[in-house]
Amino acid sequence: xxxxxSNDTPMADSLDxxxxxxxxxxxxxxxxxxxxxxxxDATARKQVALTIGRACRDVGFFYVRDHGIPQQLVxxxxxxxxxxxxQPEDRKRRIDIERSSCHRGYFAxxxxxxxxxxxxxxxxxxxxxxxxxDLSPTHPLVRAGIxxxxxxxxxxxxxxxxxVMERYYEACKDxxxxxxxxxxxxxxxxxxYFDRWLDGPMATLGPLHYPPQIGPISESRIxxxxxxxxxxxxxxxxxxxxxxxxxxxxxxxxxxPPLPGSFVVNIGDxxxxxxxxxxxxxxxxxxxxxxQERYSLPxxxxxxxxxxxxxxxxxVGPDRPARxxxxxxxxxxxxxxNASFAYHRARES
Numbered sequence: 415x416x417x418x419x420s421n422d423t424p425m426a427d428s429l430d431x432x433x434x435x436x437x438x439x440x441x442x443x444x445x446x447x448x449x450x451x452x453x454x455d456a457t458a459r460k461q462v463a464l465t466i467g468r469a470c471r472d473v474g475f476f477y478v479r480d481h482g483i484p485q486q487l488v489x490x491x492x493x494x495x496x497x498x499x500x501q502p503e504d505r506k507r508r509i510d511i512e513r514s515s516c517h518r519g520y521f522a523x524x525x526x527x528x529x530x531x532x533x534x535x536x537x538x539x540x541x542x543x544x545x546x547x548d549l550s551p552t553h554p555l556v557r558a559g560i561x562x563x564x565x566x567x568x569x570x571x572x573x574x575x576x577x578v579m580e581r582y583y584e585a586c587k588d589x590x591x592x593x594x595x596x597x598x599x600x601x602x603x604x605x606x607y608f609d610r611w612l613d614g615p616m617a618t619l620g621p622l623h624y625p626p627q628i629g630p631i632s633e634s635r636i637x638x639x640x641x642x643x644x645x646x647x648x649x650x651x652x653x654x655x656x657x658x659x660x661x662x663x664x665x666x667x668x669x670x671p672p673l674p675g676s677f678v679v680n681i682g683d684x685x686x687x688x689x690x691x692x693x694x695x696x697x698x699x700x701x702x703x704x705x706q707e708r709y710s711l712p713x714x715x716x717x718x719x720x721x722x723x724x725x726x727x728x729x730v731g732p733d734r735p736a737r738x739x740x741x742x743x744x745x746x747x748x749x750x751x752n753a754s755f756a757y758h759r760a761r762e763s
Contacts, residue, residue, distance in 0.1 A: 437663040443668070446477065446479070448592075450480075452480075463599035466593075470597070477673055478677050482588075487581060490578045496623075511755075517755075521755075532633045540623060593647060611722070616718065618713070621711055624700060624710075637700035643680060644747055647715050650711070652710040652711075683746070690736060691737060719742065
């Protein structure tokens with residue numbers, strides 16, 4: 415970890431009231447124009463950051479539009495996801511995630527279980543892929559045996575597939591970096607506060623396919639069981655079929671429908687832990703009632719493996735002591751992956 419002047423940020427004597435306040439049981443997800451942050455002056459950037467901060471506090475979800483990622487690239491990534499999932503099962507399993515040493519590749523229906531209490535052994539009614547930072551076996555982090563670091567598994571029969579996914583991955587990674595700057599400003603920290611942990615982030619692109627569910631649907635088998643995301647932040651592109659629902663502070667499930675040209679961004683458990691629960695990691699689920707094939711492109715942006723995840727200095731004070739012991743970004747993710755993927759849990763035991 416490199417030196418950074420932000421380390422000198424003192425613990426707050428009292429927390430900034432803009433970070434606190436009673437959470438509002440919102441009925442719609444806020445929509446934020448992010449171009450004002452990407453291209454605006456210091457005043458505009460701060461205003462956008464504070465608006466994001468309010469959304470992170472109240473519901474932990476918001477839409478971003480004018481985000482800088484070309485729509486054609488998003489469309490291309492969706493097309494490649496559909497092309498992969500349209501293959502026969504045996505072809506997809508050639509890059510089965512259980513063959514990977516670093517949690518990369520394909521998982522079939524039920525391979526992930528985000529709500530094991532409700533879904534028991536059935537798992538989520540979706541299939542997916544995990545694509546991460548592609549590191550060769552000779553990379554120092556791989557040679558050192560750092561978990562969750564290594565090569566991707568790429569399909570060898572889909573020309574151009576890898577190139578599109580890599581371009582989309584890099585675009586989302588750049589957006590994630592900018593969002594972390596906005597979060598820092600919202601938390602009354604220097605804008606570059608998190609940068610020391612974002613050189614080589616543990617970012618994962620996870621294309622998903624939800625088959626149509628016909629007939630009665632119960633919580634024992636839905637597209638994605640009710641859960642909070644594991645990591646720092648998620649950038650989600652969803653197709654026109656919808657199905658994403660978010661639980662507000664009143665316990666009501668509200669729809670987060672697709673908005674053309676926008677991403678859904680949400681806070682994960684790691685950032686909630688970092689902010690001492692000032693930012694909300696909110697339960698959400700997917701129920702595909704459309705009768706159609708549903709596709710989405712979640713991108714999980716997380717800091718480097720050894721990032722120090724301890725309550726931020728502006729998020730603790732005499733009236734709000736730290737609620738969590740310190741951990742690292744990598745250990746936090748390993749704990750969460752083991753809770754949701756049986757194959758990984760068995761491997762670690």
